[in-house]
Amino acid sequence: MSLLTVVFALLFYVATLILIGGLAYRIRLYAKTPAPLKIPTMPAPTTKSGVVVRMASEVVLFNSLFKSNKWIWIFGWMFHFALLLVVLRHLRYFIEPVWTWVVLIQPFGIYAGFFMVLGLLGLWARRLFVERIRYISGPSDHLILALLVAIGVSGLMIKFVFPTDIVAVKAFFLGLMRFDLQPLPTDPMLLVHLLLVAVLMIIFPISKLLHAPGIFFSPTRNQVDDSRERRHLAPWAAKLEQGND
Amino acid sequence: MADYEIPKLNPELDVPEIPALEPDKMAGLKPFVAAPAHQEPLGFPGELVDNWQQVAIDKMGELLGKYRSLQVYLDSCVKCGACTDKCHYFLGTNDPKNMPVARQDLLRSVYRRHFTFAGKYFPKLVGARDLTEEVLDEWYSYFHQCSQCRRCSVYCPYGIDTAEISMAAREIMDAVGKGQKYCNEILGKVLKIGNNLGLPEPALVDTLEGLEEDIKMDTGVDVRLPVDVKGAEVLLITPSADFFAEPHIDGLIGYAKVFHQAGISWTLSSYASEAGNFGMFIGSYDTMRKAALRIRQAALELGVKRIVVGECGHAWRVAYSFWNTLTGVGAGADDPFGQMLQKQLDPRYPQPQHICELTSDLIDRGALKLDKSANDHRVVTFHDSCNVARATRMGDRPGGQFEIPRKVIQSVCANYVDMAPDTIRQNTFCCGGGGGLLTDDLMEIRVKGAMPRMQALDQVMNENGVNTMASICAICKSQFSKVLPYYDKPMHMIASVHQLVSDSIILGAKE
Numbered sequence: 001m002s003l004l005t006v007v008f009a010l011l012f013y014v015a016t017l018i019l020i021g022g023l024a025y026r027i028r029l030y031a032k033t034p035a036p037l038k039i040p041t042m043p044a045p046t047t048k049s050g051v052v053v054r055m056a057s058e059v060v061l062f063n064s065l066f067k068s069n070k071w072i073w074i075f076g077w078m079f080h081f082a083l084l085l086v087v088l089r090h091l092r093y094f095i096e097p098v099w100t101w102v103v104l105i106q107p108f109g110i111y112a113g114f115f116m117v118l119g120l121l122g123l124w125a126r127r128l129f130v131e132r133i134r135y136i137s138g139p140s141d142h143l144i145l146a147l148l149v150a151i152g153v154s155g156l157m158i159k160f161v162f163p164t165d166i167v168a169v170k171a172f173f174l175g176l177m178r179f180d181l182q183p184l185p186t187d188p189m190l191l192v193h194l195l196l197v198a199v200l201m202i203i204f205p206i207s208k209l210l211h212a213p214g215i216f217f218s219p220t221r222n223q224v225d226d227s228r229e230r231r232h233l234a235p236w237a238a239k240l241e242q243g244n245d
Numbered sequence: 246m247a248d249y250e251i252p253k254l255n256p257e258l259d260v261p262e263i264p265a266l267e268p269d270k271m272a273g274l275k276p277f278v279a280a281p282a283h284q285e286p287l288g289f290p291g292e293l294v295d296n297w298q299q300v301a302i303d304k305m306g307e308l309l310g311k312y313r314s315l316q317v318y319l320d321s322c323v324k325c326g327a328c329t330d331k332c333h334y335f336l337g338t339n340d341p342k343n344m345p346v347a348r349q350d351l352l353r354s355v356y357r358r359h360f361t362f363a364g365k366y367f368p369k370l371v372g373a374r375d376l377t378e379e380v381l382d383e384w385y386s387y388f389h390q391c392s393q394c395r396r397c398s399v400y401c402p403y404g405i406d407t408a409e410i411s412m413a414a415r416e417i418m419d420a421v422g423k424g425q426k427y428c429n430e431i432l433g434k435v436l437k438i439g440n441n442l443g444l445p446e447p448a449l450v451d452t453l454e455g456l457e458e459d460i461k462m463d464t465g466v467d468v469r470l471p472v473d474v475k476g477a478e479v480l481l482i483t484p485s486a487d488f489f490a491e492p493h494i495d496g497l498i499g500y501a502k503v504f505h506q507a508g509i510s511w512t513l514s515s516y517a518s519e520a521g522n523f524g525m526f527i528g529s530y531d532t533m534r535k536a537a538l539r540i541r542q543a544a545l546e547l548g549v550k551r552i553v554v555g556e557c558g559h560a561w562r563v564a565y566s567f568w569n570t571l572t573g574v575g576a577g578a579d580d581p582f583g584q585m586l587q588k589q590l591d592p593r594y595p596q597p598q599h600i601c602e603l604t605s606d607l608i609d610r611g612a613l614k615l616d617k618s619a620n621d622h623r624v625v626t627f628h629d630s631c632n633v634a635r636a637t638r639m640g641d642r643p644g645g646q647f648e649i650p651r652k653v654i655q656s657v658c659a660n661y662v663d664m665a666p667d668t669i670r671q672n673t674f675c676c677g678g679g680g681g682l683l684t685d686d687l688m689e690i691r692v693k694g695a696m697p698r699m700q701a702l703d704q705v706m707n708e709n710g711v712n713t714m715a716s717i718c719a720i721c722k723s724q725f726s727k728v729l730p731y732y733d734k735p736m737h738m739i740a741s742v743h744q745l746v747s748d749s750i751i752l753g754a755k756e
């Protein structure tokens with residue numbers, strides 16, 4: 001087994017642990033922190049199923065962003081849904097036999113790679129050229145965009161310019177999942193691509209990428225408008241009541 | 246009339262143009278700092294404590310554990326910029342720190358430094374800052390240039406509500422001894438005397454008797470404004486500005502006429518003579534709860550069956566969204582504290598109920614005789630108050646908070662026009678004086694922040710001959726009375742919704 005394979009294997013084990021452990025920690029934190037007051041942004045749904053619809057329209061269609069700014073919406077939506085397709089397309093490296101629907105989306109996944117990069121470049125251009133968005137951007141905001149663009153571009157390069165032995169790549173990842181290391185091809189572009197993906201996994205739970213779980217816990221979006229009908233009381237707030245009724 | 250520039254209105258545009266940035270333009274504008282006499286009654290240190298940095302960080306940690314909103318919102322912002330042009334204070338001042346995300350970042354930078362891995366080890370990379378005196382100064386300026394209007398939260402893809410951040414920041418500042426005089430002085434009065442003005446019972450009774458005489462002179466009818474009547478059906482909780490300020494007082498007369506005409510027995514309470522609850526502005530759950538508990542106590546003592554709330558925006562938010570939580574005014578409690586009050590309240594009515602809901606129901610039932618022609622000299626538009634629009638509801642359906650007041654207005658006025666769609670309903674622009682900013686020491690931000698509303702108003706004045714802007718918020722009414730003249734508009738064009746009802750109601754003519 002080459003050193004390179006071992007290093008990348010370790011890298012992906014560590015990255016996966018950090019990603020899953022970090023996200024679990026954060027999600028637990030959000031879930032156990034109480035929301036003591038009813039603060040849905042009104043008008044809000046008056047039923048739980050209404051909240052599901054509201055949340056779905058935010059997560060799938062970026063409804064509020066659409067109301068807000070059409071350019072950010074177009075680029076943002078393009079990026080996220082292209083990314084989703086790309087990720088689904090990559091499932092084929094992790095399952096055997098490959099599910100039919102994963103086979104069917106392969107061609108779309110390839111085009112999605114281009115749209116993903118395009119969306120990212122659009123967002124980046126706004127960050128660079130729109131004065132007020134430049135003002136609120138910090139180094140990490142640019143770096144995350146750079147990282148994602150680099151992941152997209154390196155992936156496309158592997159596909160179109162510097163092909164690699166994807167059968168071996170798949171064997172490597174299946175091997176990782178079975179704790180049975182298989183040699184990883186040594187094409188530089190592949191290694192760059194994988195390295196950047198691992199970096200993304202590692203920074204996910206410690207960066208603004210936390211917006212992904214965050215939105216589901218956002219009280220302005222996930223609360224039911226029923227404050228007159230139901231008494232909503234957080235545990236720490238209930239304690240204040242002891243002794244004065 | 247002012248030593249700063251009054252923003253120009255552009256009648257061509259519904260929503261003001263996004264300005265070029267003028268960094269730190271408003272950094273110097275700060276409200277008066279609370280004196281020990283204002284701080285201590287609320288349980289806050291009288292002045293800046295010695296180890297204030299540590300106290301502030303500890304407080305931040307405590308709040309992060311108590312409020313999911315704060316924890317999630319400080320983590321989730323992706324700096325997409327969607328909110329950057331949504332705040333009236335940014336549009337009116339050009340100061341980038343009045344962009345919602347930049348306002349949040351004032352707090353977020355310190356959060357990151359002390360509570361996140363990235364901020365501890367790579368502060369420069371993620372814009373993390375230590376809490377220095379300059380940072381505290383910035384907080385004091387810019388968290389008092391936010392009216393907690395929630396307009397930004399409508400447009401943020403994650404619903405990040407800068408109001409939540411401002412409240413937390415103010416709570417931290419109170420905890421280190423750097424509170425705001427205006428809010429904390431008022432809260433002292435409400436907790437001691439029962440209203441924001443510090444109007445004691447005899448003065449209140451006197452004022453109301455005077456009003457009864459005025460109505461009698463005007464209409465020849467004995468319309469009562471009762472106080473502390475045990476066994477009344479309705480307890481009316483209204484902002485104390487309704488007792489003395491113009492045009493608020495005309496609204497109060499309107500409520501009295503509605504109750505009179507509908508034959509509903511009602512009362513005010515001298516112990517709880519204030520709907521406004523500034524505890525929300527300073528983010529203090531505890532203070533907000535203490536102020537709200539006076540209302541619970543008054544309701545229990547007077548034995549009322551219903552609790553109705555007068556025209557007041559932030560107050561209606563506290564009443565509609567928080568009273569059930571804080572005091573049990575509402576329904577559906579399964580604990581003894583909540584049930585004790587809820588058993589007394591009449592389940593056929595929403596508790597609490599907004600005065601516009603009550604009037605609207607009476608209109609539907611034909612219980613009021615109204616003569617629209619009394620308002621024929623008016624062309625009316627309605628200013629949706631920020632907290633009513635984005636933090637409450639009226640009626641059974643989402644959006645009732647927009648429809649019901651409009652319906653009441655249109656039942657008493659023949660000429661009604663809405664302002665541009667991007668500036669009303671959920672998208673409404675704050676009056677510029679909400680959230681604890683309605684004080685003379687913040688006049689500059691109030692005038693500038695009113696600009697987007699003034700521009701939309703200007704449009705309908707020019708195009709449709711609007712001469713009256715109706716509102717259901719005590720703060721909006723006071724703010725507009727003060728600010729309209731800066732934009733060369735008559736201060737008397739701001740009206741209470743129930744003032745319009747009052748003018749059109751025909752007393753004694755009930756079928």
Ligand code: SF4
Nearest residue numbers: 322323325326328401
């Ligand atoms: S819209 Fe929301 S996520 Fe975007 S910059 Fe503003 S606060 Fe951050």
Ligand code: SF4
Nearest residue numbers: 332391392394395397
């Ligand atoms: S809550 Fe209102 S005043 Fe505060 S930042 Fe958001 S838009 Fe501006």
